Amino acid sequence: MKLTGLGVWNLYFLLKFVLFIRGDISFHFLENLALFSFLALSFSKPLVQRSKHVIAVVAAVVLLYYDSWLPPISRLTKQAANVQDFSIGYFLEISSRVVNVDLLLGIFVAAIFYWYTAKWLRYTSFSLLGFGYVYWLSTSVQLPLESAPVVRNSRESAVTNTQVDVVNTQQTPDQQLQRFYQQQSLLTSNFPAAITGESFDVLILNVCSIANADLEAIGVDVNELFADFDILFSDFNSATSYSGPAAIRLLRASCGQTSQQQLFKPAAQQCHLFSNLEKLGYNTQVAMNHDGHFDDFKGLISTYGGIKVPTLDFTNYSPAQYGFDDKPIYSDQDVLINWLKSQPQSNTPRALYYNTISLHDGNQVAGQRRMSSIESYPRRQQQLFSDIGQFIAQLEKQGRNTLLMVVPEHGAALTGDKVQFSGLREIPSPRIVSVPTAVKFIGANVKHSGLIEVSDPTSYFALSELVSRALRNDVFSGAGSIRALLENLPVAPKVAENQDTIMMYINKRPYIQLDGGEWTAYPQN
Template sequence: MVPAAPYAWADLRGWNLYFLSKVVLAWMGALNLKVLPNLLFLVALLVPLRWRWARIARSVLALPIGVALYYQDTWWPPFQRLLAQPGVLDFSASYWLELMSRFVNWPMVGALTLLVVAYLLLKPWLRMTTLSVIGMLGLALIALPLPAGLQWGDRTDVASADPTPGRSTAPRGPANTDSLNAYLANFYQQQDTLKTSFPGPSAGAPFDVIILNVCSLAWSDLDEVGMRQNDLLDHMDVVFDSFNSATAYSGPAAIRLLRASCGQTSHTRLFDPVPAECQLFSNLQRLGFQNELAMNHDGHFDDFIGELSSYGGLQAKPMDTSALPRALVAFDNTPLHRDGDVLMSWLKRRQAEPAAQVALFYNTISLHDGNRIVGADGRAAAADYKARANMVLGDMASFVDAVEKSGRRAMIVVVPEHGAALHGDRMQIPGMREIPSPSITHVPVGVKLVGMGAPAGGGPRHVTEPSSYLALSELVSRVYALNAQVPAQDRDWSALLQRLPVTPMVSENEGAKVLDYDGKPYLQLQGNQSWMPYPEDAR
């Protein structure tokens, strides 16, 4: 008999399930496997140790390292970013439970269950450690870059991709850290030079500017619930098909909208002072509009009201809604009013006001994740997104009709803050918006000119080029200038949408940047200097 080697490689035992599960999930595309750390971890577990205490110590140390490494291999953001969501500690207990349940991916649970069963059946017959090592080495070989000249035949250089309308057609270098950093720096440098030039006060017929700022409404959300066609957007005069909200959180989105009159800034510069000429409502106030604010919530979550005033330049006291009934309970257990009640209450008050022109900023969070509808018995019950979307869009469509019937002249602009992330993806569970992915920031924006004399069309006119807030500010300025032209029949309404500012897709949250580079989204997380392609496919 040949004696056993005194220092034979260790058996992975239970760690086989750890590595085999990574092989399976990486093959399914569910993991963004970091090959080198995993190979080092594998070797550390295989190295033979003579002393029993050393083997015990290795097992104890391996547990937290293994958990951290597994999380790092997921597509999810760094754990500290999950806890950095604004107001996360104010979420209600029921909303926390709902969020936790979304981390369970049942197809993955099924795959891992089959893996465990197969492991138990094959363990008596096969050396599972050998399979684990072969699987990890196989993934390592796949991850190795191919030598020059041996690239896959269907690989396309990003520099040769078809140009997107509104973007430069000049060839760009391949997407890498240097080229993407240079692109982002050039983008902000260009945006610093852009500004809307408002005309001086005119004697045109008075009209109101009504901004309806909607939380949690993106094109992807409407598609998810089959509501891309709806009474509100279908009856707009103008719809922006490629509007980028540039962020995935409410406060920054509202600040960007209120600062629409200048080019897009980075997230950190949102909290720096800006000239009044960059503030949309300051420009409107200079033209004689009385600024007003209304919301269907109290505005205290994450100091939303404070940010409107301090960073957006909106110096207006919120309309009192205390007499209105409670229609929903928010994710933080605060009461919400129905949008129709708030808007109709504002319109009734507006009819009695002496002000010739009013600029209203209305914000609603009815569609926010985790909200519950109050029933006839006064109890709050969960309501799916589609039910709430039907309510919100229906209320706003009814409000537009009411403004038309009132005889008031108005420019009504529907601008969502960001999407609800109904679908989720490999990096973020449904409802998570820590990363401003394209599906979250691509929002439906519509404009309705009520009583302004614009010719009726067979449906909304569409702005297809990449747009953002500067285009809205420019459109408000053009409508004001056109409204002053006399006689009215000489007004060229078709010129309103010509050569509106084009803004490439660049989005930022506090801990993440996402940009479109030749038709492909790329992501950079805080603390990481490199960029990676954003995995847009479904979770």
């Protein structure tokens, strides 16, 4: 046994160095150095030498996956059941997004260049220099410390009106995260014992797959889209990039943000927004434009969201779309207006949670040729908001006081980035969790003052506070103003979480932690 140059294996490491410097992959220094050292060993027996290369190929593939931003294999196996529901067409579409033609062409050119220059250049020396450069980067760039995150509390948010303690001490990212959740645990909306002034309905439209970045990608101005609304939360944090957890967080909006793990544990009844409305005499209801079977969405919001999901009957509807699993998706306009027509003539205020997946990745428009999600998204987005517009027109015609909220679950990751290809939402990146949330007050006596944009970072708790304040202030009689409801509304740092994946801003820059490991700066486009 002796030490030799790596030969063509140098190409593997040199390409990884380039990808790492570009931010396309991470680089686990010790593991890669171990593979390099193993490849440098040369054995006199041909069988042993061939076995070394077979082992090295397997190790190189595994290590490349480990260095990539792709989710861990363990997480993929947990999602295997859901992947089995993908239609063949959607599976092929997803597969095509993974293939980077420019990257493949670059590898081809690099291979040809290596072939012609290997006789004159000592590539093993270049690989060693590459390791030295990566090591220098890893030791010279330190993760910054951050002062404790500030949570601005509202006047009526906590049960005891206790102000959140803010300490300007230097903290590690883990300490900062724990501090954030500790502060959030103090927040609880204090709903009134009775409605002050005129009663009103609360209708929440929970929209899957629309973020600020998605609207920007298709050339839609968010302010123009919600021009007829009263409030736009332009930097709203969905706090996750998956539908079930997002819906639970919305339905538990009356308490501060919790960790992902706490979502799937019982919460105090006072945290459930719809339970608080029920105590005030609201008739709470649920409607969807899908059957809620995927990933047990119905079961999740029923068990952890504090609402009862009725049997959903779509026998009188024709599919408007078909999902990535070929299941029917129905017209938002049909479902919403049918719900409205089915309501009895009563003065009892009603609260509706409505969920739509009309913009979900992989949907196909019924009766039209097959299109990629990116191609069909602008059409589906226009149709969705046309349907919402028709619903609003019917609400205005009906004449009932209504507080209408459009709250996205998460973005569609329409364009992807360096870390995740289009449609992949495993990491709750800023472009996925920064969603436009809008509120409209419908009533004959409401004093409108145009669209009020709230650019401060907000999340679900602010929505609960808004409802609570509207119940206390007689906005619908014209005695109170919409702008007054927004004074000192709670804001909080942007923290988002999926299972074993956390995104948090540190010194105004997003960092991620995967599976409890080190915090890494999220590569920007």
